[in-house]
Amino acid sequence: MAVYALTGFSLVSLLSFGYLSWDWMKPSLVADVATDPMEKSLPPPFARPPHIIFILTDDQGYHDVGYHGSDIQTPTLDRLAAEGVKLENYYIQPICTPSRSQLITGRYQIHTGLQHSIIRPRQPNCLPLDQVTLPQKLQEAGYSTHMVGKWHLGFYKKECLPTRRGFDTFLGSLTGNVDYYTYDNCDGPGVCGYDLHEGEDVAWDQSGKYSTFLYAQRVSKILASHSPKEPIFIYVAFQAVHTPLQSPKEYIYRYRSMGNVARRKYAAMVTCMDEAVKNITWALKKYGYYDNSVIVFSTDNGGQTFSGGSNWPLRGRKGTYWEGGVRGIGFVHSPLIKRKRRTSWALVHITDWYPTLVSLARGNLSNVPGLDGYNVWPAISEGKESPRTEILHNIDPLYNHAKYGSLEDGFGIWNTAVQASIRVGEWKLLTGDPGYSDWIPPQTLTNFPGSWWNLERLTDGLRKSVWLFNITADPYERYDLSDQRPDVVRTLLMRLVHYNQTAIPVRYPAENPRAHPDFNGGAWGPWASEDDVEEWEGGGEPLKSRNKKKKCKICKLRSFFRKLNTRLMSNRI
Numbered sequence: 001m002a003v004y005a006l007t008g009f010s011l012v013s014l015l016s017f018g019y020l021s022w023d024w025m026k027p028s029l030v031a032d033v034a035t036d037p038m039e040k041s042l043p044p045p046f047a048r049p050p051h052i053i054f055i056l057t058d059d060q061g062y063h064d065v066g067y068h069g070s071d072i073q074t075p076t077l078d079r080l081a082a083e084g085v086k087l088e089n090y091y092i093q094p095i096c097t098p099s100r101s102q103l104i105t106g107r108y109q110i111h112t113g114l115q116h117s118i119i120r121p122r123q124p125n126c127l128p129l130d131q132v133t134l135p136q137k138l139q140e141a142g143y144s145t146h147m148v149g150k151w152h153l154g155f156y157k158k159e160c161l162p163t164r165r166g167f168d169t170f171l172g173s174l175t176g177n178v179d180y181y182t183y184d185n186c187d188g189p190g191v192c193g194y195d196l197h198e199g200e201d202v203a204w205d206q207s208g209k210y211s212t213f214l215y216a217q218r219v220s221k222i223l224a225s226h227s228p229k230e231p232i233f234i235y236v237a238f239q240a241v242h243t244p245l246q247s248p249k250e251y252i253y254r255y256r257s258m259g260n261v262a263r264r265k266y267a268a269m270v271t272c273m274d275e276a277v278k279n280i281t282w283a284l285k286k287y288g289y290y291d292n293s294v295i296v297f298s299t300d301n302g303g304q305t306f307s308g309g310s311n312w313p314l315r316g317r318k319g320t321y322w323e324g325g326v327r328g329i330g331f332v333h334s335p336l337i338k339r340k341r342r343t344s345w346a347l348v349h350i351t352d353w354y355p356t357l358v359s360l361a362r363g364n365l366s367n368v369p370g371l372d373g374y375n376v377w378p379a380i381s382e383g384k385e386s387p388r389t390e391i392l393h394n395i396d397p398l399y400n401h402a403k404y405g406s407l408e409d410g411f412g413i414w415n416t417a418v419q420a421s422i423r424v425g426e427w428k429l430l431t432g433d434p435g436y437s438d439w440i441p442p443q444t445l446t447n448f449p450g451s452w453w454n455l456e457r458l459t460d461g462l463r464k465s466v467w468l469f470n471i472t473a474d475p476y477e478r479y480d481l482s483d484q485r486p487d488v489v490r491t492l493l494m495r496l497v498h499y500n501q502t503a504i505p506v507r508y509p510a511e512n513p514r515a516h517p518d519f520n521g522g523a524w525g526p527w528a529s530e531d532d533v534e535e536w537e538g539g540g541e542p543l544k545s546r547n548k549k550k551k552c553k554i555c556k557l558r559s560f561f562r563k564l565n566t567r568l569m570s571n572r573i
Helices: 011-017 075-083 096-105 134-140 211-225 249-253 261-286 350-360 379-382 486-502 530-537 541-571
Strands: 005-006 051-057 085-087 144-150 170-171 184-186 192-194 230-237 294-299 329-335 342-344 390-396 419-424 427-431 456-458 466-470
Touching: 051 261, 051 350, 075 261, 075 294, 075 329, 075 530, 096 134, 096 350, 096 419, 134 144, 134 230, 134 350, 144 211, 144 486, 192 329, 211 230, 211 261, 249 350, 261 294, 350 379, 390 486, 419 466, 419 486, 466 486
Parallel strands: 051 230, 051 294, 085 342, 144 170, 144 230
Antiparallel strands: 005 456, 085 329, 184 192, 294 329, 390 419, 419 427, 427 466
């Protein structure tokens, strides 16, 4: 039996906080996939295709919204959610690229080759070009499509850029982590470059503007210049509230009583983002879009607790397959919803937005077979049962294998050393190493290193490689039932085997030194030549071998620039 070391909080504390509620969705025990994802499109009863605004925030924790009991002020999000439909059984992925790829393609990452980690700035990798994207389908349906914010789906060649993947316009960053004012991003010591782009050009002139404000202003500008008589799709992927923790001082001042500095800055960033959403909503009303609009709000993964985020009372954090890493904040706000002002416990996953939004747009889904998402609009708007009964959180064959996992522990059908997780009905199974597994209440009362002032830590389980939870009855993953219910474990392992048979090979190429911003005018951007692309995609020799032949020239150039810079600095001093 697991032994818990509780410091500061207990199960009684959870009750006092009002978090233990058992009125969660109660699907069947274990079931096969019940409904074909293509059983999607009953024509929506709208006179015109709706305007669609999809807002995605970065690293916002499950607890970090007012209506989840947070001490962070989010009046706009609270109001929009209260007047719409709150999605309280909503799942995302544990890190950036996977969530974004599944939103844009409607497919699990095992079906796009992106099942391991993120796309890094120097990798010759991007969202597979054979995938028909959500904005491309909306363009086919007559929509004007625009993206504002963080891309993080690869850019090594121009064909990977947002404007080549279905967006008419783009203002934002290509990498995953930039300064909010200078838009600089360093991918390791000395590997730094500027990353703000307007279309396919570097937006040098926008430097110095706080990104949250800049992006909201761009959305307003797009709405002002477009006609509300024509359908529009705007994907707003805020950089907030990812590190670095930066915010205008006036927002930080509101949280001056917070003892934890990281939490204070983080809270300021969340509130600033909330006001940006307010400005976007105001623009929708001002320019005549609101009455025929659908606003979707989603986080991209769990909060990073080391950087001020909180997923309390869920277990785990960003980068893990515990609920704190994969259960998201989500809601839909629209005058077009039939049953408003309610909370939905329908099972929804980020892949579902693709078929749902294309169906709302009266688009054609018949030419994109094999989607993993479902049209969940009837569940959201009318309160009907969700067509989704299970979620593959992921199978990552490259992640560090668990030391104590084995094929034997997986009934001879699954190697439990492999990192994987699946939800079927009310059951959730994890194998391998799911990631950091503690419960971390909000870090508001102290400034100790790490902020673990009331950490609840699991003190055994280090020799395990299989966990089973009844998520309906135990949403905080406190009671592992893998020993008591081997029948359920085996059934869910069989589902993993099924999904693994449909997976395509992982695409995670070695980094290429030619991606260095120094060779691209000081900015991150496409760097592969047409000859390179033909060679790599033509099945030439391994990337690492090819790099060795050219690396020496690049190293010499890099050494030359370092020496030149040193001389210039010496002369300046």
